[in-house]
Amino acid sequence: MDALIVYPENKEQMTALKAVMKAMKVAFEQKSEVYPEYVIKGVQKSIKQADSGQLKPYTGIRNMLKG
Numbered sequence: 001m002d003a004l005i006v007y008p009e010n011k012e013q014m015t016a017l018k019a020v021m022k023a024m025k026v027a028f029e030q031k032s033e034v035y036p037e038y039v040i041k042g043v044q045k046s047i048k049q050a051d052s053g054q055l056k057p058y059t060g061i062r063n064m065l066k067g
Helices: 011-023 037-051 061-066
Strands: none
Touching: none
């Protein structure tokens, strides 16, 4: 059997979808988007660097490779 991936836009849609699936006895599982820990830490580090003015503007790949 095929599977569906559904993207409700708000809490009301999610509640309605779950109610319909339960009423029709359709098996489903709910998952939230979860980012890996290294992604979250990298974003947090970048935000701190931006807040403290440690970021440098991009001027081209050659300048980046020079260090």
